[in-house]
Amino acid sequence: MSTNELLGGMSADVFLREYWHKKPLLIRGALRDVGAPVDFDWLSQLAQQEEVESRLIESRKGGWHVENGPFRASRFKRLPESDWTLLVQSVNHHLPHIDEILWRFNFIPYARLDDLMISYAPPGGTVGPHFDSYDVFLLQVGGRKRWQISAQTDDAFIEDAPIRVLKDFRVEEEYILEHGDMLYLPPRYAHYGVAMEPGMTYSIGFRAPSAQELATEFLVYMQDRICVEGRYADPGLQWQSDPARIPQAMVDDITQTLAQISWDKALVADFLGHYLSEPKASVFYDSPEDELDEEDFAACIQRDGVRLSRKSQILYTESLLYCNGEILEVDADSVACWQRFANQRFLAGEDVLDSMLMALYQGYLDGYWLPESIEIEK
Numbered sequence: 001m002s003t004n005e006l007l008g009g010m011s012a013d014v015f016l017r018e019y020w021h022k023k024p025l026l027i028r029g030a031l032r033d034v035g036a037p038v039d040f041d042w043l044s045q046l047a048q049q050e051e052v053e054s055r056l057i058e059s060r061k062g063g064w065h066v067e068n069g070p071f072r073a074s075r076f077k078r079l080p081e082s083d084w085t086l087l088v089q090s091v092n093h094h095l096p097h098i099d100e101i102l103w104r105f106n107f108i109p110y111a112r113l114d115d116l117m118i119s120y121a122p123p124g125g126t127v128g129p130h131f132d133s134y135d136v137f138l139l140q141v142g143g144r145k146r147w148q149i150s151a152q153t154d155d156a157f158i159e160d161a162p163i164r165v166l167k168d169f170r171v172e173e174e175y176i177l178e179h180g181d182m183l184y185l186p187p188r189y190a191h192y193g194v195a196m197e198p199g200m201t202y203s204i205g206f207r208a209p210s211a212q213e214l215a216t217e218f219l220v221y222m223q224d225r226i227c228v229e230g231r232y233a234d235p236g237l238q239w240q241s242d243p244a245r246i247p248q249a250m251v252d253d254i255t256q257t258l259a260q261i262s263w264d265k266a267l268v269a270d271f272l273g274h275y276l277s278e279p280k281a282s283v284f285y286d287s288p289e290d291e292l293d294e295e296d297f298a299a300c301i302q303r304d305g306v307r308l309s310r311k312s313q314i315l316y317t318e319s320l321l322y323c324n325g326e327i328l329e330v331d332a333d334s335v336a337c338w339q340r341f342a343n344q345r346f347l348a349g350e351d352v353l354d355s356m357l358m359a360l361y362q363g364y365l366d367g368y369w370l371p372e373s374i375e376i377e378k
Contacts, residue, residue, distance in 0.1 A: 003107045012107035025184040032180030035097035040120045053089040066162040082124040090115040099310040111276045117203040121195035129169035129192035134208035140177035143199020148174045150190040221271045269317045277315045278325035285367030305348045305372040312368045314342035331355040
């Protein structure tokens with residue numbers, strides 16, 4: 001499927017210019033062929049796993065009730081027939097056809113693409129009126145769901161609620177989404193979805209770290225890269241009557257010392273390469289069970305190609321490549337092939353250079369990618 005089909009016949013350029021970060025867009029019949037729907041049975045099994053992030057939200061007369069997974073199977077047997085929602089994050093890490101849907105949104109840089117969350121709700125299921133701090137595409141899969149949206153600036157939430165539910169939601173527009181319909185919402189656009197029939201919402205979310213988070217992570221990144229010469233000294237120290245007061249001369253001197261710390265665009269780009277390709281704390285990579293030796297691996301990928309793991313991310317700048325939070329050390333003659341691998345998440349056998357084999361084999365052992373023939377069988 002092309003980007004134009006996914007966007008209802010609209011080009012990516014038009015979407016980015018007129019809608020992205022600006023206003024909502026309803027796309028009827030955006031994606032009807034989603035493969036095997038990830039229904040409640042599938043989601044409930046995922047939600048029982050320790051490494052999977054999941055939540056169960058019930059709307060009750062007394063307010064909202066929220067539980068975090070992993071869940072026991074018996075918990076789902078006690079659910080009522082309506083008014084609850086099960087949400088499971090990063091389903092793309094666990095099912096190949098869901099992963100394929102996520103990467104169809106490649107008209108947005110991978111540095112911004114986050115994950116595909118799936119929520120299941122019977123009639124009345126909802127997480128309340130709220131807004132997100134990031135862009136999101138909401139794809140309806142099975143059933144029908146009513147979405148009400150608002151550009152309101154009043155962002156006061158119900159106090160003491162376990163989830164962020166808007167206190168005063170004012171409906172401006174309303175849509176009924178059926179299977180295959182998709183609603184795009186820019187950041188901080190209030191929305192309220194209520195299931196009319198049992199069904200799923202596939203939420204394609206995008207990373208939008210706060211300025212505080214970026215600054216904090218950048219300082220963590222910098223701490224191993226700072227090299228400031230000298231040691232504090234005060235040979236001109238003078239007596240003061242109030243010894244508990246920090247001397248102004250000390251403040252001035254250390255201010256000058258810290259002014260030696262500097263960065264440029266190249267350092268910021270390197271930080272982003274590490275930070276944005278770093279997997280979430282809950283992500284772990286599995287080494288191959290039946291490990292190929294280096295010679296068999298080379299023959300396999302040069303014949304069939306190699307594909308990134310669903311949990312892996314390769315990003316790059318003009319001169320450097322980053323995989324899962326680490327710099328990829330590659331030969332200069334193979335940079336273009338590695339970049340193709342990053343963009344397509346697959347590298348055909350005829351594009352695999354001999355100079356890439358050592359790094360590719362190490363990544364295979366680490367669980368970062370697999371020969372295409374093995375991936376197809378899984």
